[in-house]
Amino acid sequence: MEPSVSTPAGPTGDDWPDVVWYEVFQRCNYKTINEAEKACSQFTRITDDNGFWRDHCERDGITLPPPHAVKLAHIKGHDFDYRYLYSCADTGGVDPYGQNILRNVPVNPAVAEAYGEYWMRYHARNCTYESPPVGYNATPEMPTEALATSFIRGFRSILVNLEKAGIEPWVLDKLRPAIVARERHAPRFDCSAVYNFAAQVRKEDEIYPHTLVRWLGKPDASRGDIRETHYPQWAKQPWKTEEILIADYGFGMRNVLVSSTAKDNQFWAGNYGMKFTDTELQLVFPEKLEWNDTEDAAPVDFDETLSEPDDYEYDAFGRHVMYNFISDDEDDDYEDQESVNFSDDYDAEDVDYDEDGDEEEESE
Known part of the structure; x- marks a missing residue:
């Protein structure tokens, strides 16, 4: 009879006290902890503690909500869900209460669109x-990378779902922290250019214009703002930071749309238009916070019946031909409007433009 061979058993959950597993899990990512919870009740007991996740956020450098906001929320019967915060931050690569929610979003569009x-x-x-930006004398203040535009209007938009980024809905509805959007921009030293920067908050179920922040009428300050800046040729303008503060938005806001558009004003071939970079989005909790119990109806600054088309067309300057968007009832009328499209039978290089950007008519 062969002697039996025993294999030393590894430690089970009950073999180690909670404090040991606490330290082990503090060094694991969210996916690992989520799977480990299924192993035994001891692990679940440890990770059910909201304080465990608060400590985990601190350990991993995830910014916590400010103490005065935590205190006011607790008085009103709400506590921040640190597990939710950690799960969003760890899996999404985002720090929602940090200095810049967009910190990890690449500047290069080819990389950013695949960021996913x-x-x-x-x-x-x-x-x-461009890395580094072209058309400047290198200085310590100059950014290392930027997006450059040409005589065709260039644009870039970023839509952020704050709830999916880690901000609980009640935080936006009850505490309503200010939302700050920033971006650096500058023209080349040798070409006139124009730059638009815009930010707008929206409800989750509101339509998403594919390109830009636009209002049908005057912008509603509670929703955001649009800033336009013109620079003459030879301006030698240093890099400037544009900032938009949204502080009085209404109930139910979940998304923030940040958009930038720019072009040169002289229609030169090449990237002589405005450059922009270092886009930031931040939540700011004022020292004197107020608790909002009223589910007020947020002002509507556009017709919610507007529809987003399936096929997008652009004119010769990169402008969306549905720039202000149209309702379904106006669709038939819109088809009669003229627009210039880069289709297979249209060669943009054959078009000449006057100083206002309009196509020059052929002389007979």
Whole structure:
């Protein structure tokens, strides 16, 4: 009879006290912890503690909500869900309460569009990635990379779902932190250019214009703003930071759309238009926070019956031919409007433009 061979048993959950497993799990990512919870009740007991996830956020450098916001929320019967915060931050590569929610979003459109995080949508057109930016004397203040534009209007838009990024809905509805969008921009030293920067908050079920933040009428300050800046030739303008503060938005806002458009004003071939980079999005909790119990109806600054088309067309300057968007009832009338499209039978190089950007008519 052969002697039996025993294999030393590894430690089970009950062999180690909670404090040991606590430290082990503090060094694991969210996916690992989520799977480990299925093993035994001891693991579930440890990870059910909201304080465990608060400590895990701190350990991994995830910014916590400010203490005065935590205190006010607790008084009102709400506590921040640190597990939710950690899960979104760890799996989505985002720090929602940090200095810049867009910190990890690449500047290069080819890389950014493949970034693919579920909490944001990225779209760019007619923008060229430059590293370093061309047309400047190198200085310590100059950014290392930027998007450059040409005589065809270039644009870039980023739609952020704050809830999916880790901000709980009640935080946006009850505490309503200010939302700040920033971006650096500058023209080349040798070419006149124009630059637009815009930010707008939206409800989750509101339509998403494919390109730009646009209002049908005057912009509603509670929803955001649009800034336009013109620079003359030989401006030698240093890099400037544009900032938009959205502080008085209403109930139910979940998305923030940040968009930038730019072009040169002299219609030169090449990337002589405005450049922009270092886009930031941040939540700011004022020292004197107020609790909002009223589910007020947020102001509507556009017709919610507007529809987004399946096929997008652009004119010769990169402008969306549905720039202000049209309702279904107006669709028939819109088909009669003229537009210039880059289709297979249209060669943009054969078109001449006057100083206002309009096509020159052929002389008979």
